[in-house]
Amino acid sequence: MVKYQGVTGIHMTTLTDPPKETFRLSMLINDTRYRSLTFQAIAAIILALSFWYLLNNLFQNLAAAGLNISYSFFGESAGYDINQRLIEYDSQSSHGRAAVVGILNTLLVAFLACITATIFGVVAGVLRLSNNWLVSKLMAFYVEIFRNIPVLIWIIIIFTIMTAVLPAPRAFRGDEPAASMLFGSAAFTNRGVYIPGPWFSRPLFDVAVLNWLLVLAFLVGSFFGARALGRWATKVQEATGDRPVTWYFSLGIWLVPFLALMVIMGLSWEYPALKGFNFSGGIKIGGPLIALWFALSIYTGAFIAENVRAGIQAINKGQTEAAASLGLRPGRVMNLVVLPQALRVIIPPLISQYLNITKNSSLAIAVGYADITATLGGITLNQTGRAIECVLLLMLFYLTISLLISAFMNVYNSSIKLKER
Amino acid sequence: MKKTFVLGALTVAGLAAGAAQAATVDDVKARGKLNCGVSTGLVGFAAPDANGNWGGFDVEMCRAVAAAVLGDSNAVEFVPTTGKTRFTALASGEVDLLARNTTWTFSRDVDLKFTFVGVNYYDGQGFMVPAELGVSSAKDLDGATVCIQTGTTTELNLADFFRVNGISYEPVPIETNAEAQQQYLAGACDVYTTDASGLAATRATFENPGEHVVLPEIISKEPLGPLVRHGDDNWGDIVRWTLNALITAEELGVTSANVAEMSGGTNNPEINRMLGTEGNLGEQLGLEADWAMKVISAVGNYGESFEKNIGENTPIGLARGLNALWTEGGLIYTPPFR
Ligand SMILES: N[C@@H](CCC(=O)N[C@@H](CS)C(=O)NCC(=O)O)C(=O)O
Numbered sequence: 001m002v003k004y005q006g007v008t009g010i011h012m013t014t015l016t017d018p019p020k021e022t023f024r025l026s027m028l029i030n031d032t033r034y035r036s037l038t039f040q041a042i043a044a045i046i047l048a049l050s051f052w053y054l055l056n057n058l059f060q061n062l063a064a065a066g067l068n069i070s071y072s073f074f075g076e077s078a079g080y081d082i083n084q085r086l087i088e089y090d091s092q093s094s095h096g097r098a099a100v101v102g103i104l105n106t107l108l109v110a111f112l113a114c115i116t117a118t119i120f121g122v123v124a125g126v127l128r129l130s131n132n133w134l135v136s137k138l139m140a141f142y143v144e145i146f147r148n149i150p151v152l153i154w155i156i157i158i159f160t161i162m163t164a165v166l167p168a169p170r171a172f173r174g175d176e177p178a179a180s181m182l183f184g185s186a187a188f189t190n191r192g193v194y195i196p197g198p199w200f201s202r203p204l205f206d207v208a209v210l211n212w213l214l215v216l217a218f219l220v221g222s223f224f225g226a227r228a229l230g231r232w233a234t235k236v237q238e239a240t241g242d243r244p245v246t247w248y249f250s251l252g253i254w255l256v257p258f259l260a261l262m263v264i265m266g267l268s269w270e271y272p273a274l275k276g277f278n279f280s281g282g283i284k285i286g287g288p289l290i291a292l293w294f295a296l297s298i299y300t301g302a303f304i305a306e307n308v309r310a311g312i313q314a315i316n317k318g319q320t321e322a323a324a325s326l327g328l329r330p331g332r333v334m335n336l337v338v339l340p341q342a343l344r345v346i347i348p349p350l351i352s353q354y355l356n357i358t359k360n361s362s363l364a365i366a367v368g369y370a371d372i373t374a375t376l377g378g379i380t381l382n383q384t385g386r387a388i389e390c391v392l393l394l395m396l397f398y399l400t401i402s403l404l405i406s407a408f409m410n411v412y413n414s415s416i417k418l419k420e421r
Numbered sequence: 422m423k424k425t426f427v428l429g430a431l432t433v434a435g436l437a438a439g440a441a442q443a444a445t446v447d448d449v450k451a452r453g454k455l456n457c458g459v460s461t462g463l464v465g466f467a468a469p470d471a472n473g474n475w476g477g478f479d480v481e482m483c484r485a486v487a488a489a490v491l492g493d494s495n496a497v498e499f500v501p502t503t504g505k506t507r508f509t510a511l512a513s514g515e516v517d518l519l520a521r522n523t524t525w526t527f528s529r530d531v532d533l534k535f536t537f538v539g540v541n542y543y544d545g546q547g548f549m550v551p552a553e554l555g556v557s558s559a560k561d562l563d564g565a566t567v568c569i570q571t572g573t574t575t576e577l578n579l580a581d582f583f584r585v586n587g588i589s590y591e592p593v594p595i596e597t598n599a600e601a602q603q604q605y606l607a608g609a610c611d612v613y614t615t616d617a618s619g620l621a622a623t624r625a626t627f628e629n630p631g632e633h634v635v636l637p638e639i640i641s642k643e644p645l646g647p648l649v650r651h652g653d654d655n656w657g658d659i660v661r662w663t664l665n666a667l668i669t670a671e672e673l674g675v676t677s678a679n680v681a682e683m684s685g686g687t688n689n690p691e692i693n694r695m696l697g698t699e700g701n702l703g704e705q706l707g708l709e710a711d712w713a714m715k716v717i718s719a720v721g722n723y724g725e726s727f728e729k730n731i732g733e734n735t736p737i738g739l740a741r742g743l744n745a746l747w748t749e750g751g752l753i754y755t756p757p758f759r
Binding site: 079080081082083090091092163164167168169170171190191275276277278280287365366368370374378379382383384385387 | 504505508509512528532533553554562563564565566571572576577579580581583584590591592593594595596603604607608609610611
């Protein structure tokens with residue numbers, strides 16, 4: 001329905017101008033070029049209005065009920081204790097600090113579970129394609145059993161089995177205890193696992209964290225050293241065709257500085273021992289953490305296994321055959337040819353599995369693990385009655401973490417993307 | 422789980438205002454059922470039997486209110502709530518009344534905006550430990566692992582008690598009494614702490630109750646009672662005077678056995694006023710004249726309900742103690758029906 005205007009005027013040049021058109025309101029509906037924009041604008045306005053209506057309703061009702069959105073409770077003392085604290089905290093600390101303790105616990109279990117879920121997933125996914133009938137059927141069984149039962153059930157099953165099967169600390173007591181420590185140094189109890197903890201008898205710094213940071217710095221240094229060595233080896237290989245053997249040298253770069261540092265600082269081990277009601281000393285990995293960590297990893301691992309299998313199967317069989325005809329052994333075909341290409345298919349769904357782990361970790365309260373949902377969204381919410389405030393913050397937290405994870409993984413994804421030259 | 426949580430919170434916000442204005446008693450009558458929040462299962466206080474019928478001391482509070490308002494003590498929808506969910510359930514209007522071992526505290530009254538209509542059990546927080554641990558005082562619990570229900574006054578008292586006494590502990594936060602019991606019996610915690618009445622009720626369900634001792638220390642005051650939302654005083658009055666009728670009936674010797682006879686008229690004017698043969702107290706509450714008669718014939722008086730559910734002849738075996746009538750050296754006392 002475009003209307004051309006007649007050519008007016010005396011200049012011949014106007015004849016070659018594109019025909020001008022006037023804009024009429026009806027074109028918003030009738031003209032296909034505008035129609036979709038019109039409808040989108042209408043939808044956006046309706047959406048904004050309904051949000052405004054909901055929010056307005058919320059605030060009006062809050063005001064009518066004499067409630068107001070206020071975060072002042074954040075500074076008040078929390079009054080409750082938390083059993084797993086990565087930072088200093090006691091019942092006199094503020095609700096805000098309790099929330100931070102919860103955040104750190106959420107991040108800890110999510111981080112651990114992402115790592116182990118990836119390991120389980122990759123192993124199960126690769127083995128599921130194995131030519132060995134038993135192995136591949138076993139892996140298929142694992143995948144189907146674990147991903148088809150809700151994760152909450154897994155968390156509770158694992159926790160219940162742990163508390164029922166493992167001995168209580170008091171079983172380790174007495175002259176002829178019913179339970180004994182593994183190698184005299186690790187205790188598996190129904191409250192958690194106690195293992196020897198490292199400490200330094202000649203620390204270089206008074207603050208314990210600094211010593212560990214120093215260790216970390218050494219490891220990072222070794223990492224770059226080993227990488228430089230690898231680069232050099234590649235260069236030599238490109239120039240001469242022979243790759244120098246470097247593994248013992250690389251091992252040295254990793255071990256020598258590290259061991260030296262350990263000797264200088266006097267690495268010692270503190271063993272857990274039964275004192276009073278509980279074991280003390282060493283490192284305690286609490287039962288709730290173990291149950292949650294294990295359940296999340298084994299459950300999500302089943303999904304990742306499927307992603308990995310899909311990724312590998314997406315690679316054309318010709319690739320494998322071509323690699324084999326070059327004389328590569330099957331292991332190398334997998335590592336050098338198939339997996340690098342498969343990763344491109346695997347990474348995007350892997351991101352959503354990592355997000356799932358982080359979000360599913362909010363089921364922690366089922367086993368009494370003090371994550372952010374249990375502290376801020378549980379006890380704090382309950383004791384202060386500030387439901388809206390706490391839930392808003394929780395939403396904000398999970399949103400931020402999820403966006404950060406996917407941003408990070410997207411960067412990684414684009415770094416391994418097919419580089420077209 | 423998270424979703425219902427968010428929705429719950431939004432409902433609190435969305436409904437709080439509406440609920441405060443509408444008359445709860447009209448809602449209950451229109452619905453023909455009282456929605457009553459109880460615990461998820463604490464024998465003697467609120468627990469379903471093998472046939473799914475709820476019974477217990479708190480449950481009878483619900484039944485009494487249903488009898489007063491609807492004339493039928495079975496017209497109750499019992500809503501099981503945990504320590505964590507109970508206040509959201511009440512604030513959002515999901516329940517009309519909460520009768521769940523709930524302690525009357527300043528912040529619940531003032532900040533959470535609930536009205537406690539009275540106290541039906543004077544309690545305090547205690548500790549239970551396996552006898553084999555050989556612990557004789559709560560002060561010996563340094564380093565112990567303690568099971569607690571979250572969202573309760575218990576966890577706050579516990580933190581205070583250990584801090585003040587300069588000893589340490591490890592909390593195991595648990596949502597329901599049933600889970601806490603399981604953890605405690607498996608030895609995942611050394612100590613279970615909650616209201617002393619709750620400890621007695623929990624211990625009564627153990628296979629060998631004798632293997633567990635309740636320590637002598639009572640570390641807090643826990644006045645337990647039914648509560649309603651702020652803002653509907655008429656409804657608050659109905660629940661308050663239902664509780665008062667139960668207590669006054671015991672004081673005046675009105676029982677489920679003799680209430681029918683007494684409602685024919687007695688020579689005690691207070692009994693007559695309460696049972697509706699004199700004056701118009703029922704009408705003032707917006708109820709039938711014989712509301713209190715229905716309450717007492719349905720659940721008996723306070724003492725009867727106590728003895729039947731948690732008294733010394735039940736497995737729970739609680740003595741009246743502080744919960745005896747004021748005339749017998751206890752704290753149970755009501756204003757007069759006048
Ligand atoms: N009175 C305390 C504690 C209430 C409480 O949680 N009581 C426990 C045991 S006495 C209970 O009723 N549990 C039943 C359930 O788990 O549903 C409060 O109001 O915060």
